[in-house]
Amino acid sequence: MNFTWKIGGEAGFGIMTTGTVFSKIASRFGYHIFDYVEYPSLIRGGHNAYEVHVSEIEVSYLNPTIDVLVCLNKETYEKHKARLTSSSLVVFDRDEFEVKEDIKKIIIPFKKILSDLKGQPVMKNTIALGVSIGLLGGNINELIKMISEQFIKKGEEVINFNKQFVQAGYDEIKKNYSDKILKYLIKKPDKEKLAMTGNDAFSLGSVIADCRVYSAYPMTPSSSVLTNLAAWQEEVGMVTRHAEDEISVINTAIGASYAGVRSAVGTSGGGFALMVESISFAGITEIPIVVFIAQRPGPATGMPTWTEQGDLLFSVFSGHGEFQKVVLTPGDNEEMIELTAKAYNLADIYQLPVIVMSDMLLSESHKTVSKKFVDDFISKYKVDRGKLFGQDSSFVKTFPVAKALRDKSESKQKYLRYQITDDGISPRLIPGTPGYFYQANSYEHVEDGHTTEEAQSRIDQVDKRARKWATYLSHDFAMPKVYGDLEKSEIVFVSWGSNKGAVLQAQKLLFEKGTFSAFIHFNHIYPLDKEKVTALLNQNKRYILVENNSWGQFGKLLTMETGVEIKEKFLKYDGRPIWAEEIVAKLT
Amino acid sequence: MNVSTIQDFSGYNPTWCPGCGDWGIGVAIKQALIQLGLNPSRVAAVFGIGCSGNMNDFLNAYAIHSLHGRAIPNAIGIKIANHQLPVLAIVGDGDCYGEGGNHLIHACRGNHDITVIVHDNGVYGLTTGQVSPTAQKGFKSKSTPSGILETPINPLALTLTSGATFVAQGFAGDVLHIISMIKAGIEHKGFSIVNILQPCVTFNKINTYQYYLQRTYKLDANYKKDDFKTAVQKSLEMNEEKFPLGVIYQVVKPSFTDQLPQLKEQTLVNKKRFTDFSKLTKLFI
Numbered sequence A: 001m002n003f004t005w006k007i008g009g010e011a012g013f014g015i016m017t018t019g020t021v022f023s024k025i026a027s028r029f030g031y032h033i034f035d036y037v038e039y040p041s042l043i044r045g046g047h048n049a050y051e052v053h054v055s056e057i058e059v060s061y062l063n064p065t066i067d068v069l070v071c072l073n074k075e076t077y078e079k080h081k082a083r084l085t086s087s088s089l090v091v092f093d094r095d096e097f098e099v100k101e102d103i104k105k106i107i108i109p110f111k112k113i114l115s116d117l118k119g120q121p122v123m124k125n126t127i128a129l130g131v132s133i134g135l136l137g138g139n140i141n142e143l144i145k146m147i148s149e150q151f152i153k154k155g156e157e158v159i160n161f162n163k164q165f166v167q168a169g170y171d172e173i174k175k176n177y178s179d180k181i182l183k184y185l186i187k188k189p190d191k192e193k194l195a196m197t198g199n200d201a202f203s204l205g206s207v208i209a210d211c212r213v214y215s216a217y218p219m220t221p222s223s224s225v226l227t228n229l230a231a232w233q234e235e236v237g238m239v240t241r242h243a244e245d246e247i248s249v250i251n252t253a254i255g256a257s258y259a260g261v262r263s264a265v266g267t268s269g270g271g272f273a274l275m276v277e278s279i280s281f282a283g284i285t286e287i288p289i290v291v292f293i294a295q296r297p298g299p300a301t302g303m304p305t306w307t308e309q310g311d312l313l314f315s316v317f318s319g320h321g322e323f324q325k326v327v328l329t330p331g332d333n334e335e336m337i338e339l340t341a342k343a344y345n346l347a348d349i350y351q352l353p354v355i356v357m358s359d360m361l362l363s364e365s366h367k368t369v370s371k372k373f374v375d376d377f378i379s380k381y382k383v384d385r386g387k388l389f390g391q392d393s394s395f396v397k398t399f400p401v402a403k404a405l406r407d408k409s410e411s412k413q414k415y416l417r418y419q420i421t422d423d424g425i426s427p428r429l430i431p432g433t434p435g436y437f438y439q440a441n442s443y444e445h446v447e448d449g450h451t452t453e454e455a456q457s458r459i460d461q462v463d464k465r466a467r468k469w470a471t472y473l474s475h476d477f478a479m480p481k482v483y484g485d486l487e488k489s490e491i492v493f494v495s496w497g498s499n500k501g502a503v504l505q506a507q508k509l510l511f512e513k514g515t516f517s518a519f520i521h522f523n524h525i526y527p528l529d530k531e532k533v534t535a536l537l538n539q540n541k542r543y544i545l546v547e548n549n550s551w552g553q554f555g556k557l558l559t560m561e562t563g564v565e566i567k568e569k570f571l572k573y574d575g576r577p578i579w580a581e582e583i584v585a586k587l588t
Numbered sequence B: 001m002n003v004s005t006i007q008d009f010s011g012y013n014p015t016w017c018p019g020c021g022d023w024g025i026g027v028a029i030k031q032a033l034i035q036l037g038l039n040p041s042r043v044a045a046v047f048g049i050g051c052s053g054n055m056n057d058f059l060n061a062y063a064i065h066s067l068h069g070r071a072i073p074n075a076i077g078i079k080i081a082n083h084q085l086p087v088l089a090i091v092g093d094g095d096c097y098g099e100g101g102n103h104l105i106h107a108c109r110g111n112h113d114i115t116v117i118v119h120d121n122g123v124y125g126l127t128t129g130q131v132s133p134t135a136q137k138g139f140k141s142k143s144t145p146s147g148i149l150e151t152p153i154n155p156l157a158l159t160l161t162s163g164a165t166f167v168a169q170g171f172a173g174d175v176l177h178i179i180s181m182i183k184a185g186i187e188h189k190g191f192s193i194v195n196i197l198q199p200c201v202t203f204n205k206i207n208t209y210q211y212y213l214q215r216t217y218k219l220d221a222n223y224k225k226d227d228f229k230t231a232v233q234k235s236l237e238m239n240e241e242k243f244p245l246g247v248i249y250q251v252v253k254p255s256f257t258d259q260l261p262q263l264k265e266q267t268l269v270n271k272k273r274f275t276d277f278s279k280l281t282k283l284f285i
Helices: A015-028 A074-083 A110-117 A121-135 A140-150 A156-176 A198-208 A223-236 A246-258 A269-285 A312-316 A333-350 A360-364 A371-380 A394-398 A455-475 A497-512 A530-537 A553-562 A580-587 B021-035 B053-057 B071-081 B093-099 B101-110 B155-162 B175-187 B209-215 B228-240 B278-284
Strands: A002-010 A032-038 A047-055 A066-071 A084-092 A104-107 A193-197 A213-216 A239-242 A263-267 A289-295 A326-328 A353-359 A366-370 A439-441 A481-483 A491-496 A517-522 A524-526 A542-547 A568-571 B044-047 B062-065 B087-092 B115-120 B166-171 B192-197 B216-218 B243-250
Touching (some): A002 A015, A015 A121, A015 A193, A066 A074, A084 A121, A110 A156, A140 A156, A193 A198, A193 A360, A193 B278, A198 A353, A198 A360, A198 A371, A213 B071, A223 B278, A246 A263, A246 A289, A246 B062, A269 A289, A269 A312, A269 A439, A289 A333, A326 A333, A333 A366, A333 A371, A360 A497, A481 A497, A491 A553, A497 A517, A497 A542, A497 A580, A542 A553, A568 A580, B021 B115, B021 B175, B021 B192, B044 B053, B053 B062, B053 B087, B071 B087, B071 B093, B155 B166, B155 B243, B166 B175, B175 B192, B175 B243, B209 B216
Parallel strands (some): A084 A104, A213 A239, A213 A263, A289 A353, B216 B243
Antiparallel strands (some): A002 A047, A032 A047, A193 A366, A326 A524
16 A cells, blocks of 8 residues: 645645645554645745655655545645546546536535634634545544544634534545545554654754753744754753844754763754854864754755755855764654764764755654654663763773873873874863863964964874864764675665665666666765775666756765766756656666 | 962962953952952853953963853853862953853853853953943944944843842942952852942043042932842943942842752762763663
């Protein structure tokens, strides 16, 4: 079983909430989901659409066809009818518009129900949910239970009022279309799942990693991280700050991180552009910081509510001067949780900016994640604050111990914040520690933090910082994961980030046609281990670069870092995510 | 308890021009910290970029030498992480009223419990004498050879109307008075700013020691510092080149961190890690 349900209507009328409820209810029924929203950068007017791909197996791609299309206005039908098949069901209201084409029509009197029950126009969605669950063979009581949970704070009266609309929609199907009911959403026993977006996964990963300050300025498609963490802050004991601009955002986080708490910021490309001077500042001061970038199509304001991977090179090379950073590009929610939590450890261990990249598709699409996966990850995750002056940490055990730490004969060691070490990492000290003080200096500095313009001190500090990358590559860098059998495959896809779902599906489609393919998925995207990555990419294969941008930015980065050039490219840059079928079509 | 000395707070020898107002401000900051019973481990200072910011190497403390204009958000971040630590932002007029002006306004609004000490000399000294946002209209400088067209920022009026709960002004020629202003600012619970009128002996031939000696006056002992309208009127005297010295305005309101229930028991940096993740995962079922 594998189907796509889609709902559309005018912006501002609750389409998003309805879609999320549908995703969650399908997950509660025991199925996997992957959903996708389309909306203009408007609050009212314009067209909103929300589709949910439901499957018995894990999915993270979009279906080319729509099985059930719920049209709350005519535009929904017109915009999406190209994806209907002869077996698709189309839900609409004859009082709204008429459908001329010969399709399977489910006519629901939304307007009449609203007026009979004295509902607001937004409650068309509630009716639509009842209709959808009825049509897909789901249990209405589960939906009512979820609606009750949703309105629990608003009281019994609001719950009961909403229930009527759900029931009315459901009854229309039972009464008039019982022959059309699809037995798709029959509740089946399955492991408990969490229906979450990439932004939810980043939020949860941050709390797991003990992030205590999250600072942000709202910017689509990153904003729900701020709203999540702001809602959770009192419960989990963190502080969120919605500052006046992105420059203040990142400098608030840098200040908090200096003072000893794990700190992060989140934004999209334009907001990140304002932050980059401070990325460089975190680089030279060696203050840990995690930066979440949810990409959208640029340049400038671009297409705010659509998706693209156009900021990879910008992120990799962000900041003036030469300094170290790590860039991670998770491909789905599971990787987002793992790599987010890892990002905080890397930031602390290597004392540098760690950028976690997402895009609108990953950030705003829900995908089911096994609850056990999350629970297991939580129990095995360890907070590693890296080298701390005068304290034993797991890092000290595995890395060459700083000289100052070895020398215990002196009761009062002189603290050197930027001590020259073999691994490039100098122990940190939490401000407020009695008997010490130091400055984090945005100027080049000597070991104790004071400003310097001396040639040798400059060279020493540049080299010290550079050694952090060497240490990272040998200790924490992870090679890209290879999906499929590399030896057997002639075709090898090379991609990164949220394209993962579409490429994996393309591999399946090819396999169905008898073609083996492999897929090299990069999520530790910068810096790269030149030797190992080159060995993976210079075999006698047909390599195809898949990216959601027009330059093939990762291809350029690969060439720059390894000398490997991938000539064949599938590039998409219309603001829409990549579809598996498009990749397959490109091959033939 | 050992009382700190001026040596405890003294780092490298200052490199300011002989006669620069920064010398007086530097001594005043150290004296204020000593008189408050603090030591270099018990205070955080964030410096901007400029002649004033160069104090980072001359003052011992837990410090950040920040970017130009960004000291205030760094200071806010430190305060959020550790609200028991006194936090100073030591900045210049270009730094705080120009490059970082937006941060200043919003720090006032948030009543963030930090003390902003502004070296206000009307010029950019470190870049050899261009005008700053507090330069008087018509001031000739390398970047404004025919005289600056803009009217000056009024730091007192700006911060007052933006919600600052402590606004004071000092003059670098009166170190004892600045010490008392800085102490009062640090002791104030909430956002405090001390604007210090400071002659730049190298690049500003207008706003000299003589200029300020003739045009500054101290608020008298009966001045009502908790009256907003009076304070605004006082702040506007600067438009007539009259400079009141003292605490122009002070009221007590809850600071940003005072209003966060999650910081009631403990500072953020000292809190225990949150571990009851089932409270979060259930939101996604």
